[in-house]
Every structure is written in C-alpha cells, then in structure tokens.
Amino acid sequence: DIQMTQSPSTLSAFVGDRVTITCRASQSISSWLAWYQQKPGKAPKLLIYKASSLESGVPSRFSGSGSGTEFTLTISSLQPDDFATYFCQQYVVYSTFGQGTKVEIK
Amino acid sequence: EVQLLESGGGLVQPGGSLRLSCVASGFTFSNYAMSWVRQAPGKGLEWVSGIRGSDLSTHYADSVKGRFTISRDNAKKTLYVQMSSLRAEDTAVYYCAKSSTVTDLNDAFDIWGRGTMVTVSP
Numbered sequence: 001d002i003q004m005t006q007s008p009s010t011l012s013a014f015v016g017d018r019v020t021i022t023c024r025a026s027q028s029i030s031s032w033l034a035w036y037q038q039k040p041g042k043a044p045k046l047l048i049y050k051a052s053s054l055e056s057g058v059p060s061r062f063s064g065s066g067s068g069t070e071f072t073l074t075i076s077s078l079q080p081d082d083f084a085t086y087f088c089q090q091y092v093v094y095s096t097f098g099q100g101t102k103v104e105i106k
Numbered sequence: 107e108v109q110l111l112e113s114g115g116g117l118v119q120p121g122g123s124l125r126l127s128c129v130a131s132g133f134t135f136s137n138y139a140m141s142w143v144r145q146a147p148g149k150g151l152e153w154v155s156g157i158r159g160s161d162l163s164t165h166y167a168d169s170v171k172g173r174f175t176i177s178r179d180n181a182k183k184t185l186y187v188q189m190s191s192l193r194a195e196d197t198a199v200y201y202c203a204k205s206s207t208v209t210d211l212n213d214a215f216d217i218w219g220r221g222t223m224v225t226v227s228p
Contacts, residue, residue: 001168032212034214034215036151042220043201043218043219043220043221044151044201044215044218045218046206046214046215046216049206049214049216050214055216087150087151089151089214089215091212091213091214092212093212094153094156094165094167094211094212095141095143095153095156095212095215096153097150097151097152097153098150099150100150100151
C-alpha cells in the first residue's frame, strides 16, 4: 500500500501569510495527487488535481507542485476563509489520503 | 446542480448490518466511477470502496474486504454499500464521492455528498 505523509500536522499563520504544506508518498506516484480542503462538519472540497491543476472555481492563490514522491500545496496569501484542514490524496493505485494539516489563525 | 445525497446511517450494534444509499443528480451517473470514503470522529479520510460505471468492477480497502459490498443502480442513479459484521472501528461519517473523470477508480473526487453518520456501539 502507498502511504501518504503530510507535514506539518498543524500550522499557525496570519492572514496574508504565504503558507506551504508538504505531502510525501512512500513510492513514486508520478503526478497522481490531489489536494482537498475540509471545514468542520463539511465534506472535503477538491482544490488541486494531477499535482498542479487548479479545480474550476478555486481561487488562484492556491497552487500545487511536485512529482514522484514529494508535493506541496501553497496558499500565496492566506485569507480568513482558508482556515481549514487540508488533505492530500494519491490516486495512482485506488486512493490513500494523508493524515491532514490543520491551518489555524495565529 | 450536481449533487450527492447519502442516507441510511444510524446506530447499530457490533456484528450488525446497515445499508447506506447515495442518490445522484445533475450528471450522467452511469458514466462515472463512484466511491465511499469514511472519516472517523476527529480523524482523517479513508477510502473504503469504489465501483466503476461501465463494467461495474469493484475494489475494497483491506479494512472492509469481505464485510462490505458496494453496488449501484444506474437506472435509479443510486450508489449503495451493504455493511455487515460491523465493528466499533467502522464508526465514522460515510461520504459518497464522484470520480472526476468518467471511468476510472484511480481518480480524484470532484463531488462529495454531505455524509451520513454510522455509529457502531452496544
């Protein structure tokens, strides 16, 4: 099974900060990686697919990069609506999710 | 509007059974692979099972293999999961999710339902 490891688990930041979350795969997944945002009590929302493709309707301050085993999600200027938990997902072999990164207000 | 709506959750005793349903609207349901993803209270996401739209092939996570059965009725635009031999560790919110491309189980999920809670407890 492919394991996905996110870091950090929790991140404290100010509105306007540039934020980066990392996701590492236990083996190469090429670019078959997605990022989701989840708010409390809500379903996950797809932000990025194929490592760097922005889902329709998602603000351009979100971007993804990487390939192989190391990936990043960057929020260029953190907005109040962005405080949430973020998950990565590999989908080269079915699906495995990372454990999540909670972005908190500093 | 593209939408998924789950139902069927509830409280069930260990060893019991439950069937969840997910009704789809706003897209050609039969064209897309569909999955169940669960989230235990305060925990991360776990993919549980998926079914293709075309050949109805299925796959399961090891944690539920042999206990859960996924199925779909394309005429009714409905996805199901029959859960049996339930355990405390199956307690979670269960989401149905649509694959973003038409055929593949190996895919990102672009549409999610609101989820239905399953609690396994004496």
